[in-house]
Amino acid sequence: MASEVNSNLEELKTSMENLNVQQQPSSSSRNDAASGNGVEVTCFTEVVDDVTLHLQIIHLGKQIYAWIGCNSGKLGHLYAAASTRPNNTASVTCVLGGNSDNSGTGIARRLVLKTGLNIMLASNIPKNSPLLEANAEKKLVEKLIHLGKDIVTVMTEVLSNISPPPGAVASISDASPVHYIVKIELFSLLAKNAVEKYESGVFKAGGYTWKLVLYPSGNKSRNVKDYISLYLAKVDASSLPLGWEVHVIFRLFLLDQNKDSYLVIQAGQERRFHGLKLEWGFDQLIQLSTFNDSRYGFLLEDTCMLGAEVFVRRERSRGVGEVLSMIKQPTAAFKHTWKIENFLKLDEKRQESQTFSSASEKWKIVLYPKGKDFGMGTHLSLYLAVDLETLPAGCRLYADYTLRIVNQVKDRKFDLSGKAKHWFGASTSESGWTRYVSLDYIYQPNNAYVIKGICIVEAEVNVLGISSPF
Incomplete structure (x- = not known):
C-alpha cells in the first residue's frame, strides 16, 4: 500500500511539473487508454476577476489529485488531506513547499469533507487572498460535479439553495469566524414572539465598529419571505470624519452542527460603507426550509450559530460636499x-x-x-x-x-x-x-x-x- 501511494505521488509530481498549460475551454481530457489503469486527467482554464486560473484534476479511484495555478504553471505547495475517524473531520499536512498555512490547506480539507475521498492538492494561490481562494475552489468543485464524481453531498445541495446577489460566492469552511459569533437558542421563538429584526452586540474589526442585523423570517421591508436575511452594519458613523467611506470584504457564516463546518457567504467584491449606505448583506441568505431541515445541521435542538469576518481593504475621506x-x-x-x-x-x-x-x-x-x-x-x-x-x-x-x-x-x-x-x-x-x-x-x-x-x-x-x- 505504501509503495502504491509513493508511486502515485511520484506520478503526480511528474505530471504537474511537466504540465503544459494551454488556454482552452473547460473540457476533459481522459487518458484511460494510455494509462490502462482507469486514470482520468482533466485540464481547464478559467479567468476570474482578471486572474487566470489553470486547473488540473487527476482521479484515481478513491483519491483525487488536483492542481490550482494562479497566472502561471508553477506547482506551488502540495498538500495531502484525508478523513479521520471517528469524528469524520479532515486532517491536512503539507508534503512539499513549506509550512501548511497556505490557502490550499483549507481547500484540501473542505474537498475531503465534501467528497469523502483522499485529496492531494497543489496550489500557488498567494496567501491572504480569500476571494481568489473561494473562486478557485468554486470552479474546482463545479468541474468535479460536471465530471460526475461522488461530490454532490448534502452541503452541495445547500449551495444550490443559496441566492446571493450577483458575484457573491458560497463556500464551506471548517474555520470559525475570527471576528464575531452569535449563538441563538430557541430560534423558533423569534417568529412566535413577532421578533422581525434582531441586532447583535457591537464588535470591532479593521479599526471600526460593526454589528450583525438578522431578520429571522426575511426582511419584510424588501418584500422578502421564506428566507433568512442577514446584514453587516456600520456602527457609530456619526463619530467618523466628514465624507468618510470604508471599503471592506466581509463573510457571513452559518454553522453546520452535523459536520462542524461553516457555510460561508462572501460578497463577490468590495462593499463601500459610507454615510448614506451603512448596511450591506444578503436579503436571501438561505431558505427557511433548508435552514430548518436537521439534515443540514444549521438548526439543531432549536439552536443555531452564525458569525462574521470583516476585512478593511481601504478607507478615505472624500472631498467637501453638502x-x-x-x-x-x-x-x-x-x-x-x-x-x-x-x-x-x-x-x-x-x-x-x-x-x-x-x-x-x-x-x-x-x-x-x-x-x-x-x-x-x-x-x-x-x-x-x-x-x-x-x-x-x-x-x-x-x-x-x-x-x-x-x-x-x-x-x-x-x-x-x-x-x-x-x-x-x-x-x-x-x-x-x-x-x-x-x-x-x-x-x-x-x-x-x-x-x-x-x-x-x-x-x-x-x-x-x-x-x-x-
Whole structure:
C-alpha cells in the first residue's frame, strides 16, 4: 500500500511539473487508454476577476489529485488531506513547499469533507487572498460535479439553495469566524414572539465598529419571505470624519452542527460603507426550509450559530460636499416687531434691530432711513439679514419672509408689505429692497406710518430648507 501511494505521488509530481498549460475551454481530457489503469486527467482554464486560473484534476479511484495555478504553471505547495475517524473531520499536512498555512490547506480539507475521498492538492494561490481562494475552489468543485464524481453531498445541495446577489460566492469552511459569533437558542421563538429584526452586540474589526442585523423570517421591508436575511452594519458613523467611506470584504457564516463546518457567504467584491449606505448583506441568505431541515445541521435542538469576518481593504475621506434638507412641514412663521423711536431724527447710517430666532437661527431687520445705493436720498431701504456670527460655517438657509411697515391708525391692510424667498448664507446674508418706499410718502403725517416719531417694522420668517456641508 505504501509503495502504491509513493508511486502515485511520484506520478503526480511528474505530471504537474511537466504540465503544459494551454488556454482552452473547460473540457476533459481522459487518458484511460494510455494509462490502462482507469486514470482520468482533466485540464481547464478559467479567468476570474482578471486572474487566470489553470486547473488540473487527476482521479484515481478513491483519491483525487488536483492542481490550482494562479497566472502561471508553477506547482506551488502540495498538500495531502484525508478523513479521520471517528469524528469524520479532515486532517491536512503539507508534503512539499513549506509550512501548511497556505490557502490550499483549507481547500484540501473542505474537498475531503465534501467528497469523502483522499485529496492531494497543489496550489500557488498567494496567501491572504480569500476571494481568489473561494473562486478557485468554486470552479474546482463545479468541474468535479460536471465530471460526475461522488461530490454532490448534502452541503452541495445547500449551495444550490443559496441566492446571493450577483458575484457573491458560497463556500464551506471548517474555520470559525475570527471576528464575531452569535449563538441563538430557541430560534423558533423569534417568529412566535413577532421578533422581525434582531441586532447583535457591537464588535470591532479593521479599526471600526460593526454589528450583525438578522431578520429571522426575511426582511419584510424588501418584500422578502421564506428566507433568512442577514446584514453587516456600520456602527457609530456619526463619530467618523466628514465624507468618510470604508471599503471592506466581509463573510457571513452559518454553522453546520452535523459536520462542524461553516457555510460561508462572501460578497463577490468590495462593499463601500459610507454615510448614506451603512448596511450591506444578503436579503436571501438561505431558505427557511433548508435552514430548518436537521439534515443540514444549521438548526439543531432549536439552536443555531452564525458569525462574521470583516476585512478593511481601504478607507478615505472624500472631498467637501453638502447636504440639502428641505423641510416637509415647516413650522409657523415667526414674527418679530421692531419699534423704532426718534425715527425722524435718524441719519443715513445703517440701523439694525435686535436679533430674533427662527428655525434655531438668528435673524435681524436692517434699515437705511435715508436709503442705500439706488435708493439713496429718495427711498427707505429695508432688508432681512441672517446673523453670520451664529450661522454654522458653510451653512445656507432657504427662507420665505415678509417685511412690513405698520400703519398705526388705519386697518392692517394698509401696511406697507414686501414678500420674498431667498437663500441666506455667508455670501448673501441680506435680502430686501433698496427702494422699499419713498421718503416723501412715509413721512406724510396723514399716512400714519410715523406717529410721534415712532415707526413700527415687522418681520415674518419661515425657513423652508437647510444646506449643510459634509
